[in-house]
Amino acid sequence: MSDQKVWLITGCSSGFGHEIALAALNQGDIVVATARDPRKLSDLAAKGAVVEQLDVTASDASLAETVKSITSKTNGRIDILVNNAGYVLSGGVEECSRDEVKAVFETNFFGQLNVIRAVLPVMREQRGGVVANLGSIAGWYGMAGAGLYCASKACAAMVSESLGAEVAHLGIKVVCIEPGYFRTNFLAGGHRLRAQNAIEELREAIDAANGALDAYNHNQPGDPVKGAKLIVDALTSRGSCKGFELPPRLLIGTDAYGMAMGSMDSHKANMELWKDLITATDHDA
Template identity: 40%
Template sequence: MRVWFITGASRGFGVLMTKEALAAGDAVVATARNPEAVVSAVGDHPNLLSVALDVTDEAQARQAAGAAVDRFGRIDILVNNAGYGLLGAVEEAGAEEIERMYATNVFGLLKVTRAVLPQMRKQRSGHVLNISSIGGYTGYPGWGVYCSTKFAVEGLSESLAIELEPFGINVTVVEPGFFRTDFLADNSLAISPATIPDYVGTPAGNMRDFAAAANHAQPGNPAKFAAGMLALVNSAKPPLRMPFGSDTVAVLETKNAHVAKELDEWRTLALSTDFEKETVSPH
């Protein structure tokens, strides 16, 4: 029986992953600001421990990790799932809402990860799964601040994978595309209240209308995502980067091709900034 530790487990992907793991015979420490909401969504289960956790509170993160070990003796899988979106042009976003988003999406992920890693290092095993986004691999107009938090998650994950490999701990950054959850609803999405008229009719301004129309019409099936996450942790050699959804796969392929083409066009200038190689004359 593996032990999962899932943040943001009271709704959306968190609830579905919790149910999938329990159905597979695993134990789940399901954390949320309101732990009663987890039990309400999932139901009572002998292998479920619902724990209060605001990921922005480092002391509470350590307490939650301690409660997990006290109850089940170990933590095998950490899923950093808690987070939310912010819609609006970069220039429209206020300092307070930007800092609030980073506090959850980036600093909260770090606090929880630091709380769990001592146990995984002690075990010399574990799997850290950081939920990024299609917007963690490429930037979108109207999502610049949100994308920047997910780009941070991607960089942290790549470094962590190298740092934790000696301890037998795997790291995977998970990149879901647009799935039919409540992510675009007001309980998961903040919208910058400030609007700058110049952005109306531009890609950033139009994204506000697109997001409203796309809510609950996204192509991704959340239940299939949860099943995919179980398949991912069952792998003997999990990947560093795991895209989910046809839209994410298309974005990765398009960006990779663009980066390769651009590098080819600018290769000469890119290579021109090194010191000249010194030549050693024969004696």
């Protein structure tokens, strides 16, 4: 196809990474599917994906070598980067240890930055590309029992907006994709880790939140196949998204739309309530 794209996707062993890879392959694009354990990508390889080992927490030098290996197989191009790798740290803000917090940010946030630093030189040289950082509806509000995960996803949104302003003149677009709850294994063991510490006085709020997530597991409203198709269309300006300008933050899912609108309405109401006090702090002159 004349507009064939080259994709680099992290965290392809399951969930949205896996579905996005399939959707891009179905469009006839070249897909470089990556995971810490590439043996988990055999089905994508069988469908034509280029499979590479990639750990988003690796050193800059290691990631630069990985990208060099990838571009040697893609005629030097990476058109679309999807920073998908991530997991949920479940636990109260006080309950999460220093090491647990470091670990979730190393993957969810610093991991995205690591891959961005490795890939952007390729996109700058080719004067074009799309960087898609996976955020979450959790980046719109702080949820009891998942505050550190929410914080990592809010960081993804802010960095995406800043980076987008820095590279727009080079023909590079940046978006934070913010899915709601989709029926993947993301809330299951291995993708959702619980803090080792438990504080009895916090149980009332945190257990209720964790119970809601447990009940939601495998009952989420979103269809990951449909979500992945929309993401691929949006990042390529094809199909359903032809003619649409990619926004800085792209919500995916009916629940995400409703939660984000509710969050904005709540913040707006509070700002209006406090408006007179907020705006009375300027110099008199």
